[in-house]
Amino acid sequence: MNTKYIDLINQTYYFPQEEFRLGDNGLEFHGIDLMALVEQYGAPLKFTYLPKISENINLAKKWFADAIEKNNYKGSYNYCYCTKSSHFKHVLNEALKNDIHIETSSAFDIDIVESLKKTGKVTDKTYVICNGFKRDRYIENIARLINNGHENCIPIIDNYEEIELLSDNIEGHFNVGIRIASEEEPKFEFYTSRLGIGYKNIIPFYEEQIKNNERVDLKMLHFFINTGIRDTAYYWNELVKCLKVYVRLKKICPSLDSLNIGGGFPIKNSLHFEYDYQYMINEILNQINITCAEAEMPVPNIFTEFGSFTVGESGGAIYEILYQKQQNDREKWNMINSSFITTLPDTWAISKRFIMLAINRWNDEYERVLLGGLTCDSDDYYNSEQNMAAIYLPKFRKEKPLYIGFFNTGAYQETIGGFGGLQHCLIPSPKHILIDRDKNNKITTKLFSEQQTSEQLLNILGYEH
Template structure:
């Protein structure tokens, strides 16, 4: 076996994923197949909560931890419904996220105690949706200011409400000094004193610290986080409602952990630093918020492909031609050279060779680098799986829609908590693509 991961187990010659036999699925539904395993999402959420609980108890942190799911990691409705069943808050990045959240509210799927963290650049439509949702009082909307200009635009659009609008403030971290996100630390204090505190329509409740380098628990990460905690400590005496520190996302998943690191150790290091710093400065320790996207959903996703053919050239390893595309299903393999665990799902004990998986498009980048895979058996099918693919791939590639070389989207199965398998989407029909390509030319502008 290539990958030794807790989600994958060998069962004779075949592979189990989350305990699920994969070969019967490809036999019943054909290939290529996309899989979404919903129970693993709840397991991840539960696991993170127990790491935070243990770290907070060890540090006598008597406050709360709020798990937030960011919709951008995957906005599939089955995933959002699953996340909400586990009492999560939501993070939005734009106006369409807000439309989805409003739909959830209208369908009574979103209890009123949930927070909606609004990150990202605030366009007119996005700000408008936040203000309308705040005024309706159906959920607690927390716009997270990325710049002073967002505050000014909110101020000019906000009507006087009984309830002040709760705000967060993203601090541009030194670690992120090339990042466009957040407000520079040396501008925070005067901005809050001169503009936010006098505004009767607003109250600052949250400081936000997302580090684009990832929540890796390294010395550099903790040094940067300390800078944000120092900002919190400086603001707290002048902002009595401030009681949340939002750590953002990017908790590494199992496959991305650096050697010698583990997620519980990373979380312990963060909570230790926070409680020690606050106590030294005699400031109440804030409640904690995270916005975990990839951690929540990565392990819930997989793709299964059939190897249709093998080709060898004068030099280099064999090419294994699959029945779909790597570049269109998993765009991060191309854009970020992201590695997804890859393993055959049958013939596991067969003799192996190094092979590159190649997609159906004619693009030279449509391949996955060399893997040690079973030889292509004569007269029998070989299937390969790409695992932990649940985050961001459909957002980048689009769900359905038009794809490079018009490769249709795979059939999509969803597995629920009772191991029931349901078809979420049929293989994409070519007519759907052709219709999209005709555009709206038949409809005159009003």
């Protein structure tokens, strides 16, 4: 009878997988002995495996290069990193090793860009695509970047006032893009995205504010839908509508030469995950080719703004099971030594699921459990896997510590959770480890931040010591 945790994993998934395998000491992630990491640094802890960032960037570049060759596509491809996914210096430094560009979303992003320029990580050739609703500080920072010679900074117009605001602050000529306010999925709470300018209003907006403005050239049309790049009738319908706008705009705007299809590549959220990235890219370029050929015009250069895809699969979190509470005949609560609300806020806010696996004790019998966090909040729990209606883990034994890992958590969790700030119920942020490989491909680890202390939290709250 197959009652061990390893039996459950083997009969449920194809295992091992590219990034996961079982070693002598327990689960390994990209060859990293996770129990050795726990033994060295303790738990709870978070980690970032930096080489995965470069790996995903270069995968996407290769997929686009292959699609460009297959479709005889005459435009270029530019990979941009969406900084709001993770603003950390170690993330940007790793990403920028790979000849990429930057997409920003707020005023302080420009300060980061300027800091990276000082160290040579960003140059004047780097595209800085400025999205988001822009007001005084953001406008001023964009203008400063352009006025200081960064011609490849392209503000993406999000509302009708931004051309005038930019013109008042930028000294000479500048380029802009326009974001399309795409229509949301039928099941969404509203019909049209609050971001950008509506399909029907883009041509009139161009003619009124840009066409006869000698200081401004329109270079880019920006398209993004909230569900991301997925093989659905909704996505293809919105893409076709976007291409129709591009064709109409290009006919009256010779300077328009780029189409930004945004971000939205999914990342692995289950060991059952399947997604044909190459097919999607091939089909997107094919649709653009067809539309532009029918209109007898050149195809646009392609920009993407991958955030989660860039950094998501580099991150992980490890917790220890502290205690088990039997609350009724069927429900066993395994209590972790941290909080889901504070360390993995997407599990609570949008019911997001990450890959979750036991780190050790794979040869022990398993049981069905619920996972609870330390806060006194009824929503601080995790109760099912992406492809399973429950969570199964090795049986709790007080004398045999059990560690569990959540994987592909590298996008958004730190910033949404308020890294370095107050946490719900004053649960401290766990320590954070950076994992890299040296020139001999040997794994190296470095402590990025210690677990928060009581003194740090009390200082934020204004208490004196």
